[in-house]
Amino acid sequence: MAERVLRVADLTVEIPTRHAVLRPVDQVGFDIAAGEVLGVVGESGAGKSMTGNAVIGLLDPPARITGGQITLHGERIDNLPADQMRRIRGNEIGMVFQDPLTSLNPLLTVREQLTETILQHLPVSKAEAEARALAGLEEVGIPAAARRLDAYPHQFSGGMRQRVVIALALCAEPSLIIADEPTTALDVSVQAQIIALLKRLCRERGTAVMLITHDMGVIAEAADRVAVMYAGRLAELGDVRDVLTNPAHPYTAGLMASTPLAAQGHHRLNQIPGTMPRLDAIPDGCAFNPRCPRVADKCRKEPRPRVEEGDRASCWFPLQEAVA
Amino acid sequence: MSALVSVRNLTRIFDVSKPWLNRLIERLPRALLKAVHDVSFEIEEKTIYGLVGESGSGKSTIGKMIVGLLPPTDGSVEVGGVNLFTEADPARVAKTRSDIQMIFQDPYASLNPRWRVRAIIEEPVTVLGGDTGGLAERLLEQVGLSASDAGKYPHEFSGGQRQRICVARALASKPKLLVCDEPTSALDVSVQAQVLNLMSDLQEELGLTYLLISHDLTVVQHMATKVGVLYLGRLVEEAPREDLFTSPKHPYTRMLLEAAPRLDGFGRQVDPPRGEIPDPINPPSGCAFHPRCPLAVDRCKSEPPQMRDIGQTRVACHMA
Numbered sequence: 001m002a003e004r005v006l007r008v009a010d011l012t013v014e015i016p017t018r019h020a021v022l023r024p025v026d027q028v029g030f031d032i033a034a035g036e037v038l039g040v041v042g043e044s045g046a047g048k049s050m051t052g053n054a055v056i057g058l059l060d061p062p063a064r065i066t067g068g069q070i071t072l073h074g075e076r077i078d079n080l081p082a083d084q085m086r087r088i089r090g091n092e093i094g095m096v097f098q099d100p101l102t103s104l105n106p107l108l109t110v111r112e113q114l115t116e117t118i119l120q121h122l123p124v125s126k127a128e129a130e131a132r133a134l135a136g137l138e139e140v141g142i143p144a145a146a147r148r149l150d151a152y153p154h155q156f157s158g159g160m161r162q163r164v165v166i167a168l169a170l171c172a173e174p175s176l177i178i179a180d181e182p183t184t185a186l187d188v189s190v191q192a193q194i195i196a197l198l199k200r201l202c203r204e205r206g207t208a209v210m211l212i213t214h215d216m217g218v219i220a221e222a223a224d225r226v227a228v229m230y231a232g233r234l235a236e237l238g239d240v241r242d243v244l245t246n247p248a249h250p251y252t253a254g255l256m257a258s259t260p261l262a263a264q265g266h267h268r269l270n271q272i273p274g275t276m277p278r279l280d281a282i283p284d285g286c287a288f289n290p291r292c293p294r295v296a297d298k299c300r301k302e303p304r305p306r307v308e309e310g311d312r313a314s315c316w317f318p319l320q321e322a323v324a
Numbered sequence: 325m326s327a328l329v330s331v332r333n334l335t336r337i338f339d340v341s342k343p344w345l346n347r348l349i350e351r352l353p354r355a356l357l358k359a360v361h362d363v364s365f366e367i368e369e370k371t372i373y374g375l376v377g378e379s380g381s382g383k384s385t386i387g388k389m390i391v392g393l394l395p396p397t398d399g400s401v402e403v404g405g406v407n408l409f410t411e412a413d414p415a416r417v418a419k420t421r422s423d424i425q426m427i428f429q430d431p432y433a434s435l436n437p438r439w440r441v442r443a444i445i446e447e448p449v450t451v452l453g454g455d456t457g458g459l460a461e462r463l464l465e466q467v468g469l470s471a472s473d474a475g476k477y478p479h480e481f482s483g484g485q486r487q488r489i490c491v492a493r494a495l496a497s498k499p500k501l502l503v504c505d506e507p508t509s510a511l512d513v514s515v516q517a518q519v520l521n522l523m524s525d526l527q528e529e530l531g532l533t534y535l536l537i538s539h540d541l542t543v544v545q546h547m548a549t550k551v552g553v554l555y556l557g558r559l560v561e562e563a564p565r566e567d568l569f570t571s572p573k574h575p576y577t578r579m580l581l582e583a584a585p586r587l588d589g590f591g592r593q594v595d596p597p598r599g600e601i602p603d604p605i606n607p608p609s610g611c612a613f614h615p616r617c618p619l620a621v622d623r624c625k626s627e628p629p630q631m632r633d634i635g636q637t638r639v640a641c642h643m644a
C-alpha cells in the first residue's frame with residue numbers, strides 16, 4: 001500500500017449570507033495515496049472547485065472551512081497561518097487551473113517565472129535553478145525548450161501554456177497536484193497530450209493527483225479512484241471501474257446513462273428530471289431525493305445517508321452493495 | 325431524398341492585418357486568414373449533418389455563411405435552391421430567411437434579459453408581421469416548459485431551460501433548417517441529455533433538418549446521420565455516421581477518434597497526438613495536415629489532396 005499523501009475528513013465549507021448559511025461543501029471525506037489519481041466529478045455547482053480550493057487554502061472569503069480536517073503526510077494543514085500555507089502551496093502542493101493565464105505572470109519570461117519559483121522553494125544556486133527550469137520544460141514536452149525559455153506566456157498556444165503551468169506546478173517537486181479542469185478549455189488532441197503527461201508524472205514521480213473535471217471520459221482514462229459530488233456532498237466514492245460500470249448511487253447511474261455513449265447509436269438518452277438544487281434550497285434527507293427514481297419516504301425524512309468506512313454510496317437504497 | 329442545403333466550394337477569408345500605418349512602419353505584409361477553404365457538401369432533407377473539428381477549424385464560420393449572417397468570399401450556399409446573397413426576388417429571400425434558424429452555444433448570452441419570454445419567442449414572427457396569438461404558449465409546451473412561463477424573464481430559468489427557450493424561439497417561424505452551433509457545450513451532461521432528446525423528438529415530429537456543429541465527438545456520434553470533419557478550414561472527410569466512427573479513412577479523423585476520451589477507456593495508454601494545429605495565416609503547403617501526419621510522404625508536402633470517393637466516404641488524403 002502506497003503512502004497516504006492527502007486525507008480529507010468531514011470537510012465542511014460555509015458561506016454566511018444575509019438569509020442563511022450556505023454549505024457548498026458538506027462533510028466531504030476522501031484520501032489520495034502517492035502515485036494515485038483521484039478524479040472528482042460532478043455537474044456545475046457541485047462543489048468540486050470549492051473542495052480543491054479548501055485543500056490548498058485558497059477559499060475566497062467569506063467562504064471558510066467550518067468543520068473537518070485536512071492532513072498532508074499526517075500533518076494538519078487546514079488550520080495553518082497564511083504564510084505557512086503559502087509555503088506549502090508550491091512546495092508541497094502544486095496547482096493547475098483551467099485557465100493557464102491565471103497562473104502565469106504575463107510580464108515575466110518563462111525562464112524568469114520558473115527559476116524564481118524554484119529559488120523560492122528549493123535550496124539551490126541560480127545556475128542550478130536555471131538548469132532545472134530547462135529540464136522542467138523538457139519534461140512536460142515543450143519542443144525546442146531551450147529556445148523557448150525566453151518567451152513570454154502570450155507567445156505560447158493554449159496547450160503549450162498549460163504545459164508551462166504544469167512545469168511550474170512541478171518544479172518544486174510537490175507530493176500532491178490539484179488540477180481543476182486542466183483540459184476543459186483545450187481541444188481533444190491537446191487534452192490527450194496533457195492527460196498523458198499528468199499520468200506519466202504521477203507514475204514516474206509518485207505524485208498524488210486530485211483531478212477535478214466534469215468529463216466522465218477523462219475520469220475513466222486518467223483516474224484510479226473517483227469521487228462523485230452532488231450539491232456539496234459526496235454521493236459516491238470508489239474504484240473508477242466499479243463506479244463507472246456499476247454505479248451504486250442513483251445519481252451516478254443517471255449521470256452515466258445520460259452521457260452519449262459510443263455504442264448506443266440513435267437511442268434516447270436517459271434524462272434526470274430537474275436540476276441540482278441551489279445551495280439555499282437543499283432538500284431534507286438525501287439531497288438527490290426530488291430527482292431520484294428510487295426515492296422512498298426514508299430518503300425524505302431520515303437525516304442524509306452517510307458514506308461510512310467501506311460504503312461506496314451515500315444512499316439509503318444503493319443499486320449495488322459495496323464490495324468492501 | 326433531395327438536398328435542402330448545397331454548399332459549393334465555399335471559401336471565407338478574413339483580413340487580420342494590423343492597421344495600415346503599423347504595417348507601413350513595421351514593414352509587415354497583409355495578413356489574410358483563410359477560415360474556410362473550398363468546402364463542399366450537401367445536407368439531405370430531414371437528416372442531421374454533424375460538423376466536427378477542433379477550435380478554429382471553421383465550423384462557426386460555415387454555420388454563419390449558411391444562415392446568411394456572413395457573406396462568402398468565394399463559392400456559394402443554397403438553401404432550398406435559394407442563394408441568400410444573390411437572389412433578386414425579395415419575397416424568396418424573406419421566405420428562405422424564415423426557413424432557416426440558428427441556435428447558439430450560450431443560452432445566457434442569446435436571450436435578451438429585459439424581454440419577457442413571450443416577446444423573445446415571438447420575435448422572429450413579429451418582425452415578419454405574422455400572427456402570434458398563443459404562439460409562445462404553444463411552443464413552450466412543445467419544448468417541455470409550461471405555457472405560464474411565457475410571462476417570465478430569462479433569469480428565472482436554468483441553463484437547460486434557457487436553451488429550450490432558444491429552441492422554442494428558433495421554431496417560431498416554422499423553419500425547415502436549424503443550424504445549431506455547439507447547442508449543448510455550455511450545459512451539464514444531464515441537462516445536455518434533455519436538450520439532445522428534445523432536438524431528436526422535434527426532428528421526428530416536424531421533419532426538421534439540422535446542421536449540428538460540435539467539437540464533442542460523442543454528441544455528433546449520438547445525433548448525426550452524416551458527419552463532416554474539418555481541419556484548418558478544409559473538409560478532410562465526410563461519411564455516414566457508422567462509417568466515420570467505425571472505419572475512419574483520413575489520418576486526422578483517426579487521430580481525433582483515438583485521442584477522444586472513452587467512457588470505457590480505463591487505464592488506456594493513448595499515444596498522444598503529435599504537434600499542434602498550425603498557424604492558419606501560414607498554413608502548411610500541400611496537405612495542411614502533413615506536418616502531423618504519420619502517413620505523410622513527399623507528395624503530401626507539395627500537392628493538396630483532392631476529395632475522392634471511397635464507398636460512401638469522401639476523403640481528401642493521398643494515402644487513404
Ligand SMILES: Nc1ncnc2c1ncn2[C@@H]1O[C@H](COP(=O)(O)OP(=O)(O)OP(=O)(O)O)[C@@H](O)[C@H]1O
Pocket residue numbers: 015022024042043044045046047048049050051062063214279
Ligand atoms: N461567494 C459565493 N457566494 C455564494 N455562493 C457561492 C460563492 N462562490 C461559490 N458559490 C457556490 O458554491 C457552489 C459550489 O461551487 P464550485 O465552484 O465549487 O462548483 P464546481 O463543482 O466547481 O462547479 P463548476 O463545474 O461549474 O466549476 C456553487 O453552487 C456556487 O454557486
Ligand SMILES: Nc1ncnc2c1ncn2[C@@H]1O[C@H](COP(=O)(O)OP(=O)(O)OP(=O)(O)O)[C@@H](O)[C@H]1O
Pocket residue numbers: 338339340357358359377378379380381382383384385386539604
Ligand atoms: N470575424 C473574424 N475576423 C477574423 N478572423 C476570424 C473571424 N471569425 C473567425 N475568424 C478566424 O477564423 C478561423 C475559424 O474560426 P471559427 O470560429 O469558424 O472556428 P470554429 O471551428 O467555430 O472554432 P471553435 O470550436 O473555437 O468555435 C479561426 O482561425 C478564427 O480565428
Ligand code: SF4
Pocket residue numbers: 249250251286287288289290292293294295296299305314315316317318
Ligand atoms: S437516498 Fe434515496 S433519494 Fe437519495 S439517491 Fe438513494 S434512493 Fe435516491
Ligand SMILES: [Mg+2]
Pocket residue numbers: 048049050
Ligand atoms: Mg469548478
Ligand SMILES: [Mg+2]
Pocket residue numbers: 383384385505
Ligand atoms: Mg465555433
